[in-house]
Amino acid sequence: MSALAAYLREFDACAHQLSQVARLEVGSRIWTHCAERAGPGASEERIRAALAELGEPADLVRAELERTGERPDPFRPRDLVPVHLFAASLLTLGIGTAVGLVLLWRSPVWPRRHRAVATALVVAGAVAVPLLVPALAGTSGLLVGAVVAGPAAAAAYLALARRWVRAAAS
Numbered sequence: 001m002s003a004l005a006a007y008l009r010e011f012d013a014c015a016h017q018l019s020q021v022a023r024l025e026v027g028s029r030i031w032t033h034c035a036e037r038a039g040p041g042a043s044e045e046r047i048r049a050a051l052a053e054l055g056e057p058a059d060l061v062r063a064e065l066e067r068t069g070e071r072p073d074p075f076r077p078r079d080l081v082p083v084h085l086f087a088a089s090l091l092t093l094g095i096g097t098a099v100g101l102v103l104l105w106r107s108p109v110w111p112r113r114h115r116a117v118a119t120a121l122v123v124a125g126a127v128a129v130p131l132l133v134p135a136l137a138g139t140s141g142l143l144v145g146a147v148v149a150g151p152a153a154a155a156a157y158l159a160l161a162r163r164w165v166r167a168a169a170s
Contacts, residue, residue: 003048004034011057018064026064030054093147097122100151104158114161118154125150 015023037050104115126146
């Protein structure tokens with residue numbers, strides 16, 4: 001691994017305390033400094049010398065925090081990919097619930113009573129989860145109930161109803 005790659009990896013490990021803009025600015029300064037000092041086609045020794053002039057990556061991060069007046073946020077997500085995946089999964093589950101209810105009501109297979117009970121279970125999940133689980137009060141409980149608990153209860157009910165109908169028919 002080259003000296004620059006190792007330095008940038010160490011910088012990335014320290015830079016999670018910076019805002020995304022500050023992280024990009026400092027990273028740009030590192031690249032610019034190395035390009036100016038070492039020049040094109042530089043040897044590893046010249047790159048190491050240029051990096052030594054900059055100092056340790058942790059010192060650069062500390063100096064940037066002092067310069068901008070930012071306070072390090074230990075809870076700042078280092079990578080936004082998990083946040084985006086979580087949001088996309090909630091969106092998918094929400095759309096899946098709505099599409100599932102539409103398909104349920106358009107299906108001639110299920111009697112009206114089973115459709116009504118399954119729909120009521122989805123709505124009841126959205127109402128019951130925030131009331132029964134204090135840790136999930138508010139919007140998060142509503143989402144968990146409407147997107148997870150309600151549809152799961154409705155699916156379980158429809159599976160049992162199908163079994164009851166088949167047992168009664170035989």
